[in-house]
Amino acid sequence: MFSDRSRRRADKRVRPGDGSPLPRFRWWQLLLRSLFHLELTTADGRRETWSVDIRHGGDDNGTVWAKLYLDGRLQATSKLPARFPVPGGVIEVVTSGFGLRRCHYVADDGTERQLAPDAASAEGRRARLQNAHPVVGRSIGLVSVVVLVVGLVLGVPQIVEEVSQFPPLAERIGTTFTSPVSLPAWLNLSILVATLLASTERALRLRYNWLLDGGLFDGDG
Numbered sequence: 001m002f003s004d005r006s007r008r009r010a011d012k013r014v015r016p017g018d019g020s021p022l023p024r025f026r027w028w029q030l031l032l033r034s035l036f037h038l039e040l041t042t043a044d045g046r047r048e049t050w051s052v053d054i055r056h057g058g059d060d061n062g063t064v065w066a067k068l069y070l071d072g073r074l075q076a077t078s079k080l081p082a083r084f085p086v087p088g089g090v091i092e093v094v095t096s097g098f099g100l101r102r103c104h105y106v107a108d109d110g111t112e113r114q115l116a117p118d119a120a121s122a123e124g125r126r127a128r129l130q131n132a133h134p135v136v137g138r139s140i141g142l143v144s145v146v147v148l149v150v151g152l153v154l155g156v157p158q159i160v161e162e163v164s165q166f167p168p169l170a171e172r173i174g175t176t177f178t179s180p181v182s183l184p185a186w187l188n189l190s191i192l193v194a195t196l197l198a199s200t201e202r203a204l205r206l207r208y209n210w211l212l213d214g215g216l217f218d219g220d221g
Contacts, residue, residue, distance in 0.1 A: 002083060002092065010083035017067070017074030022051055025120040031200075032057050034123060036103045036115035040087055050086055052093055052103055052115060066093045091115070096213060098196070099123075099203030114206060126204040141205065144198035148212040151195035157181050158188070 002010060025035050038050040051069040058064045066082040068075050068091065076084055082093040086105070094102040100123070103115045117123035130137035157179035164177040183191075199213050207213070 002081070006081070007083060010078070010081055011085075013078045013082065014084060015077050017069075017076050020074045022053065022069045022072045022074070025118055027120070030122040030125075033121065034100050034103070035118035035121050036123070037118060038086070038091065038105050038115045042087060048087070050091065051118075052084070052091060054080070054093065054095070054100065056095070056099065064095060096199075096203060096208060098199040098213070100206055101203065101208035101213070102206060123204050123206070126201070130205075140201065141207075144201045145212065147194050147198040148202075151191050151198075152211070154181050154183065154191060155188070155195075158183070 025033065032055060034052075034054045034056065036052045038052075040048045040050060042048060049071050051072070053067045053069065054064065056064060064080050065077055066080055066084075067077050068084045068086075078084065078093075080093060080095050082091075084091045084093075089105055089107040092102055092104050092106055093100070104112045105115060106112050117127055119125075119128070126137075129140075157177075158181060161177050161179040164173070202208070202213055
């Protein structure tokens with residue numbers, strides 16, 4: 001996920017924490033906060049709980065931070081994308097325009113596993129739905145993919161048409177593109193809302209595809 005250069009940059013962004021306690025997850029933070037946990041066993045057999053807390057709204061400057069806690073105490077902070085060293089490996093955290101696209105523990109031997117979402121978080125609730133009703137969960141996931149594919153097929157040609165008609169560009173290429181699809185504004189708006197919801201649903205499961213989820217509306221690419 002991280003190139004050698006991005007690893008070095010991420011490592012430099014890590015700052016030590018002050019030991020402050022991990023705030024409790026509140027219900028009104030469902031779409032504003034992500035909280036994940038990782039259980040590790042130390043060499044002497046002691047169990048540790050590492051937690052990653054992300055507030056998607058950012059700080060007063062709009063900067064989004066990841067905070068790393070050990071047994072409920074703040075150990076480190078980092079701007080995103082983040083890469084926190086922990087026993088036996090690192091925790092990698094990457095966001096998209098709709099939430100998290102990655103929150104994984106990467107062991108020194110290269111094996112990976114996703115951290116477990118907090119039960120009170122939106123990601124935790126989505127995981128609980130998947131576990132309790134797997135057929136329903138898979139169906140929702142499939143609908144999200146279909147919505148995003150339809151959004152791309154119907155939306156991209158119209159956007160290309162609009163861009164090609166921009167006077168400086170039209171003069172330079174000497175022609176304009178006419179979209180085979182022309183939808184009323186209300187339907188385009190409906191498709192936009194549906195794609196935003198679909199991408200958010202996928203982000204709750206940490207699913208990411210550069211074409212479907214990077215698409216037109218994800219500022220992080």
